[in-house]
Amino acid sequence: MSKNQPARLQVLRAFDITPHMRRVVFGGSGFATLLARNVPFTDRYVKLVFLDPGASYPEPLDLEVVRATMAPETWPILRTYTIRWIDETAAELAIDFVVHGEEGLAGPWAASAQPGDEIHLRGPGGAYTPDPAADHHLFVGDEAAIPAIAAGIEALEPGAQATAFIEVTGPDDEQPLPSKADVAVHWLHRGAADAGSTELLDQAVRAWQWPEGRVCAFVHGESKLLRTVRPYLANDRQVARGDLSVSAYWRVGATEEGFRQWKAEQVS
Ligand SMILES: Cc1cc2nc3c(=O)[nH]c(=O)nc-3n(C[C@H](O)[C@H](O)[C@H](O)COP(=O)(O)OP(=O)(O)OC[C@H]3O[C@@H](n4cnc5c(N)ncnc54)[C@H](O)[C@@H]3O)c2cc1C
Incomplete structure (x- = not known):
C-alpha cells in the first residue's frame, strides 16, 4: 500500500x-x-x-x-x-x-x-528520540506538545537527567508523566490568558539554572517558541544544532492550512 x-x-x-x-x-x-x-x-x-x-x-x-x-x-x-x-x-x-x-x-x-x-x-x-549520550534532556512545550514530551520522557533510560517546562491553563490540566529517569517537571499556569499569548515558557527556560555538560533540547508548541526559546538555546546557550529539536506545532489565529502557508513563507 x-x-x-x-x-x-x-x-x-x-x-x-x-x-x-x-x-x-x-x-x-x-x-x-x-x-x-x-x-x-x-x-x-x-x-x-x-x-x-x-x-x-x-x-x-x-x-x-x-x-x-x-x-x-x-x-x-x-x-x-x-x-x-x-x-x-x-x-x-x-x-x-x-x-x-x-x-x-x-x-x-x-x-x-x-x-x-x-x-x-x-x-x-517523526524525527526525534532522546539521545542516551546527552548529559541532560530539556523538554519545553504547551499542551499540543504534551503527547510528544510524555513519550520522550517515558523513553528515557534509568539514570538519565531531564527537566520539562510545560505551559497549561491551570493545575487541573497537569497530568502524570511516568518515567524511569530522574525528571523535574515544571507546570506553568497561564490562567485566564489565551494559549500562545504568554512568555511563561521563555521566562522559565531563561531563569533555569543551566546544567553541566551536553544538553539536548526538545522545544515544540505554539510558533512563538521559534523566536523566543530557540534563539536563547541556540545563541546564548550554544546548544548544537543537532541537539536542538525545535518545531512549531500550531499558530495563534491560523488554521493548520494557514499555519503551513506561514511556515512556507518563513523559509522562502
Ligand atoms: C508534528 C505535530 C504534532 C502535533 N501533535 C499534537 C497532539 O498530539 N495534540 C494536539 O492537540 N495537537 C497537536 N499538534 C497541533 C495540531 O496539529 C494543531 O493544533 C491543529 O491546528 C489543530 O487542528 P484543528 O482542526 O483543531 O484547528 P485548526 O482548524 O487548525 O485551527 C482553528 C483555530 O484553533 C486554533 N488552535 C489550533 N490549535 C490550538 C491549540 N492547541 N490551542 C489553542 N488554539 C488552537 C488556531 O490558532 C485557529 O485559530 C501537532 C502539530 C504538529 C505539527
Missing part, C-alpha cells in the same frame, strides 16, 4: 484526561497497515484525514488519486497529531487532542468522538 493510501481506523473509546485534553483510542482493520509503517521516534505523528461528507472518494482512499481526479474543494483536510502510544498486543493506538474550543476541525471532532466513528490516518512520520 502506498503512503497515499491512509489507514482506516475506528474509534474504540474516547475520554477526557484533563479539562482541556481528550484521549481517543483507535483500532480496527487499519491498525496493521499503520503498524507496518511505524517509525522509531518518540515524536511520531500522523495526519488525520477529514473527508468532505458530500463527496464520494475512491475505495480504498488514495490521496494521490483524489488530487488527480477530484475537484480541489473536495480534497480532504489534514490535521497533524502525535501518537501518544501504540499497544501492539491490544492493536490500539492513542492520540491526545487539545480541546481548544469550537473553532477548527480536529479539536471539535475529538471533543465529540464516539466509539465506532471512523477516520483515516496517514503516516506516521
Whole structure:
C-alpha cells in the first residue's frame, strides 16, 4: 500500500484526561497497515484525514488519486497529531487532542468522538528520540506538545537527567508523566490568558539554572517558541544544532492550512 493510501481506523473509546485534553483510542482493520509503517521516534505523528461528507472518494482512499481526479474543494483536510502510544498486543493506538474550543476541525471532532466513528490516518512520520549520550534532556512545550514530551520522557533510560517546562491553563490540566529517569517537571499556569499569548515558557527556560555538560533540547508548541526559546538555546546557550529539536506545532489565529502557508513563507 502506498503512503497515499491512509489507514482506516475506528474509534474504540474516547475520554477526557484533563479539562482541556481528550484521549481517543483507535483500532480496527487499519491498525496493521499503520503498524507496518511505524517509525522509531518518540515524536511520531500522523495526519488525520477529514473527508468532505458530500463527496464520494475512491475505495480504498488514495490521496494521490483524489488530487488527480477530484475537484480541489473536495480534497480532504489534514490535521497533524502525535501518537501518544501504540499497544501492539491490544492493536490500539492513542492520540491526545487539545480541546481548544469550537473553532477548527480536529479539536471539535475529538471533543465529540464516539466509539465506532471512523477516520483515516496517514503516516506516521517523526524525527526525534532522546539521545542516551546527552548529559541532560530539556523538554519545553504547551499542551499540543504534551503527547510528544510524555513519550520522550517515558523513553528515557534509568539514570538519565531531564527537566520539562510545560505551559497549561491551570493545575487541573497537569497530568502524570511516568518515567524511569530522574525528571523535574515544571507546570506553568497561564490562567485566564489565551494559549500562545504568554512568555511563561521563555521566562522559565531563561531563569533555569543551566546544567553541566551536553544538553539536548526538545522545544515544540505554539510558533512563538521559534523566536523566543530557540534563539536563547541556540545563541546564548550554544546548544548544537543537532541537539536542538525545535518545531512549531500550531499558530495563534491560523488554521493548520494557514499555519503551513506561514511556515512556507518563513523559509522562502
Ligand atoms: C508534528 C505535530 C504534532 C502535533 N501533535 C499534537 C497532539 O498530539 N495534540 C494536539 O492537540 N495537537 C497537536 N499538534 C497541533 C495540531 O496539529 C494543531 O493544533 C491543529 O491546528 C489543530 O487542528 P484543528 O482542526 O483543531 O484547528 P485548526 O482548524 O487548525 O485551527 C482553528 C483555530 O484553533 C486554533 N488552535 C489550533 N490549535 C490550538 C491549540 N492547541 N490551542 C489553542 N488554539 C488552537 C488556531 O490558532 C485557529 O485559530 C501537532 C502539530 C504538529 C505539527
